Amino acid sequence: MTQLAEVFGSKVRSVAAAAAATAAALTLAACSSGSSGEEPTAADSGTASAEAASYGDLTVQLSWIKNEEFAGEFFADSEGYYTEAGFETVNLVPGPSTGVAELVSGQVDVALSDAVSIGAGIGNEGAPLKIIGATYQKNPFTVLSLADGGNIATVEDMVGKRIGVQDSNTSLFTALLAANGLTADDVEIVPVQYDPAPLVAGEVDGFIAYLTNESLILEHEGYDTVNLPFADNGLPFVAETFTVTDEAIASDREMLKAFLVAEIKGWTDAVLDPAEGSRLAVEEYGSDLGLIPEVSALGATTQAEDLVVSDETAENGLFTISEELQAETIASLEGAGITVTAEQLFDMSLLTEVYEENPELVDYAG
Template structure:
């Protein structure tokens, strides 16, 4: 957004940040004592506290969470408090250690942890129907509007996103030798300065901040060009799903209500981000407004959510996600990655929540 891009965001951007060593230590630390201590379900007076690991800083990206909290939906759902833990993080280590009960992550991060480390976690819903990854370019520079426009160009790719970028190439029949991969960090100034023609970025972040500098931009979204996978996924451990099912369902109800409000009145959520939840971050209102518009119009809502409700992942989108992960060398099945039965039950029990558009 308006903040300087931090090298730390590689932990949010890809599952490569969940190192084998770190996850093994986390799994080793995850025992019955931790699980019992972190469990928030089963109390006679409600669910107690829940900790939600956010994937990034407290900006407009978590508009629904702010409204679920401030409008009392978490309280209505039986939680004495829901702690919004700022990222960046993929959330996997925190989940398996038991320090949080739910994490907002993405299919690449979760799929990698499941496939490579046998992490006992599953996606139970998703905020974003489409992932926000893009090849960002300057309209008067590289102007990369189609995959073939990358041929012959210099593309800035962060180390942690290399496998994902190569999957984009493979999905579009482009050989690595047809372009130049330039190792970069997460600061898009290399694009603005002309050191690269394209840059792996987020539609809701660098694309907006570069344009705000008076530089017209062109985007090549991964989701529209061969790599559609879900992001900002609600993820929980297998143990929490088994032992605290009703707690997770109540949490999802509160989240659906919060995001329904955020879609109906994004300005209210942005005000909360600026004045309260992200008040110490130096957020720029105009950038946050644009981020919310992109998220609401392009990433969160779709014909599937119109028909079946927010956070749903259709069978087709599941298969598209798995195909995208396979292209990045991540071998998982739908049963390994998803458990959408909780969300199905939520909508069966609360059919009125499907109509988020009112």
């Protein structure tokens, strides 16, 4: 067993499980109180209207364990950005979870998820959710292979190869094939779990993984790896999405905007200082997980340089999702059998207002 299985486990998210959980949660939605945040009033401030807003406690569902993937949240907490924004506490609940069921049932206020899981919840289950921003501008999924094994560097290299695919990612892999004019008949799909031991043992030629996780761990263990990123091969979609309920947007708009301000500040720090983001994960927030410092540092740097920033964020600020990327995401979901419109999936108006009111936040690179 590799350190991957022991430390990280599954990095992939189960859309099928999310749909089942959402169906159950939707039956309880009428009893949910929605967001725990409250709009500030002059009476709440108790004194002058200039007093800082107070939003009380906030609960955020993380999509994964407390590793470097959430460096921006760790900065926002440790540097006091959440407090400055008006929150008494921000509870970061570790996953794995898509956050769909938790949002619908009112257990959390915000979920860090991905467009596939949220799109499935909306399109298949009618979940009243919206993505209001995205940390990852780029889909982090990849077909991982070994240089002295499958050596899958192009889509054509997959033809005739054995690809290890987890059950939860079958539809995504099928969509990758379709986006490149291939079908399941062109490859041999081998059911696997989340430990890439079958790849190391030569039982499969390729393995569905995360760019910032499995490949880095195998490299740390001495393997020469090759990645075929989904995002660069016809299947781009946003991930680590800030997702909330429609009710929260209607009732707690200023609270959500304050949260986004704190997050932008936190992720600005994470982009500029990935080493410190990794340290926060390894030594503080994920200190009980046995994270590998070298791997964490690589993951923090990779996401800061390749996933979080883009030409779009350089021009318009972190978390922004261009209309083009929204359209690409919708097309990716259609390829995975999920039917949803951009208007149903995204509401970028809050982030637009945040940057209009705080234009200095756009220049995260300083």
